Amino acid sequence: MYFQEKAKIMDKEAIKRALRRIAHEIIEKNKGIENIVLVGIRRRGVPLAQRLQRYLKEIEGIDVPVGSLDITLYRDDLNLKLEQPKVGKTDINFSIENKDVILVDDVLYTGRTVRSALDALMDIGRPKTVQLAVLIDRGHRELPIKADYVGKNVPTSRKEQIEVRLEEIDGVDEVIIGEWREE
């Protein structure tokens, strides 16, 4: 099996513009950011959340707290995975009680990751609201879940794969659409 790239659907500038727009939308929708906290879903949601924090600060001059959430222990597909996933660390060193939590992830697909993340969040505290921000929404939802902020809507087939690459993890900022092919 190999990954065949079909097209680059976002580059560094496009990612930056999308995140800045999301930052503005967060401020607009919540009428300010005093009560906002950002929680990135590991792994690629975390750098995205950190970037959103930077943009929010540039616009409003306020540092909002950023945490990271590992959802491995909440997955509903542990049994189906060929390899047991490694458990990462959840690191939220602030209270989410009565806060407006912005949950951040790279790709929204079936909605199952977000479902797990909601369960994980509720075990940590009771937020006032939870809103979802994703860089890419590729459709094919299996659960009644919808994003509040979307960087880019990308219609895909189930065979296709979206790869979000971020400088902090992959050394480059880009979003690629491709497909796994047999040799």
Added chain:
Amino acid sequence: MWNKKDLIGIKELSKYEIELIIETAVSMKEILKRTIKKVPTLRGRTICTLFYEPSTRTRSSFELAAKYLSADTISIATSTSSVQKGETLLDTVKTIEAMGVDLFIVRHSASGIPYFLAKNIKAGVINAGDGMHEHPTQALLDVFTVFEKKGKIDGLKVSIIGDIFHSRVARSNIYAWNKLGSSVIVCGPPTLIPPYIEDLNVEVTYNLDEAIEDADIIYVLRLQLERQKKGLFPTLREYHMLFGINEERIKKAKKDVLVMHPGPMNRGVEISSEIADSLLSVINEQVTNGVAVRMALLYLMLGGKSDENTV
């Protein structure tokens, strides 16, 4: 990745597997700090603790670890079970296994019982201490505690003090530290140091000052008082004078030495109360970390495997 059905001893683990457990335990410890200490990971899995020897911390630690991961637990107390009617060990275990248990946690006074059970049943087995053989989860939680405090687990000098002969904790620790690239010195009265212990790649000394001089970790073993009758050492007072860790003795150690003890302690015998309750001591952290390490192990052994014991 983890691919073992059982955990019988540290001897059978690779360095990679020990590190994987420690790494997973770091994530598990965060859960222990929450108000709601529960994740749904092992929902529907069943774990049985089967202890043929007394235990407070190991058993409750395993049971809590299982419960925090949402597994169901049962515990067989040998004093009130069919063991009293003469049922054999294997029959007892097979009976419980037939009810759908996925994993047994076994403590027994005879070395090799967990191994014997593991070979004869389909469910997994974790050794929670067998005779004078091994107590692997104790060594794992010790390593994890040192990792948290020192930030590393290689290149350290570990001194294990006391009754090495009867101690399964000492054996598991010796294997663990050697695999991780740290060195071990054992120290105690000659009657409590087994012959050929050097073959496990440890240094031996009968002089406590020598043992603690450049140690990064002083690991004090429980003096198994039930052995005193056998004449292996003259008196408790003499033992404390020669091998007890107290404020006077610790002056010869490094300033940042860690003092560890697997519990239960005999205060005033192998360790003085001042030291046990001092800032050098990490004995309480060891207990907390025991739960995190056992959660890690349960996740690695049971998490995400669906083809197991269904009745």
